Amino acid sequence: IIMSIKVSNITKLYGQQKALDHVSFEVRTGEIVGFIGPNGAGKSTMMKIITGFIPQTEGEVWVNELDTLEHSLEVRRMIGYLPEHNPLYLDMYVREYLEMVAKIYATKGHKGIGEQVDGMINMVGLGPEQHKKIGALSKGYRQRVGLAQALIHDPDILILDEPTSGLDPNQIVEIRTFIAELGKEKTVLLSTHIMQEVEAICDRVLIINNGRIVADDEADKIQSRRKEKFQTIEVEFDKSIPLEKFRKIHGITEVKKVKNRHYLIQAATGEDIRSAIFQWAVKNKFTVLELRRREKSLEEVFKELTS
Ligand code: ADP
Ligand code: MG
Numbered sequence: 001i002i003m004s005i006k007v008s009n010i011t012k013l014y015g016q017q018k019a020l021d022h023v024s025f026e027v028r029t030g031e032i033v034g035f036i037g038p039n040g041a042g043k044s045t046m047m048k049i050i051t052g053f054i055p056q057t058e059g060e061v062w063v064n065e066l067d068t069l070e071h072s073l074e075v076r077r078m079i080g081y082l083p084e085h086n087p088l089y090l091d092m093y094v095r096e097y098l099e100m101v102a103k104i105y106a107t108k109g110h111k112g113i114g115e116q117v118d119g120m121i122n123m124v125g126l127g128p129e130q131h132k133k134i135g136a137l138s139k140g141y142r143q144r145v146g147l148a149q150a151l152i153h154d155p156d157i158l159i160l161d162e163p164t165s166g167l168d169p170n171q172i173v174e175i176r177t178f179i180a181e182l183g184k185e186k187t188v189l190l191s192t193h194i195m196q197e198v199e200a201i202c203d204r205v206l207i208i209n210n211g212r213i214v215a216d217d218e219a220d221k222i223q224s225r226r227k228e229k230f231q232t233i234e235v236e237f238d239k240s241i242p243l244e245k246f247r248k249i250h251g252i253t254e255v256k257k258v259k260n261r262h263y264l265i266q267a268a269t270g271e272d273i274r275s276a277i278f279q280w281a282v283k284n285k286f287t288v289l290e291l292r293r294r295e296k297s298l299e300e301v302f303k304e305l306t307s
Helices: 043-050 072-078 094-105 113-123 139-151 169-182 195-201 243-248 274-283 298-306
Strands: 003-014 017-028 032-036 058-063 079-082 157-161 187-191 204-209 212-218 231-237 252-257 262-267 288-293
Touching: 003 043, 003 187, 017 043, 017 058, 017 187, 017 212, 032 043, 032 195, 043 058, 043 157, 043 187, 072 079, 079 139, 094 113, 094 139, 113 139, 139 157, 139 169, 169 187, 169 195, 195 298, 204 298, 212 298, 231 274, 243 252, 274 288
Parallel strands: 032 187, 032 204, 079 157, 157 187
Antiparallel strands: 003 017, 003 058, 204 212, 231 262, 231 288, 252 262
């Protein structure tokens, strides 16, 4: 497995305040990793350190096996960075700004700068807006300008700090789809507040709280791998059943009627009690229409780990 980013024991102090506390994780080449955590958890600080925007207090970061402090320029060539709040020069024209960024990166391609900027404008869908001043663009289009500046030197790795924050639901889907598309070719580390975003596009999730990593797992395993001390089962019968009948089921601690013939059964055990429920129903001649173990949502896991 090739690692694009390796973060080892990073601590960051702002004066007395510890923003990151011995953070370690890795991002494999080709992955889209979601970086989530409450406000002030340290996401932006971590991203600024990876991109070389600010130095760490302690620890090391390697990007494509290069130490980010020793090889700062090479590392910056390999990374595209969309900072939080997407800082842009509002008085510049879209084209003018992107040409400036291309010149700063001194991108060496076969194409000239003009052609390169054209390509990028098409790629992020800025065609109709390219002759406007950035200040005249809607937030969604500004975000595309931010993505274009992050992509203009064709980096292998993208660091995107809340790329969809402040956008309306349609714009969110557009940008998200674009990022998922980019993720087919690039390694992406993306911070977000939106759990569905992580569920929709990320291969892996990192959860950070108070400057510490509290979860690091595949996106679809993070819920199920957590050891539960209780479980909730949803059952639907073909008719209503008196609550006291449920007492016969071994291990149950609570039963609630949620709708007409829908019940929530809780058991204080991690062991699956679905077959016990089924056997009990058969014995009592109750017809089960649906029997389902409730999975925790990423949102619930997030709340548990960070509140
Ligand atoms: P997040 O991006 O997860 O919201 P940040 O990395 O922005 O978190 O902030 C982590 C902590 O560090 C917060 O408590 C924040 O107030 C503090 N912090 C961030 N930047 C600075 C700074 N330049 N000076 C002092 N404290 C800072
Ligand atoms: Mg932030």
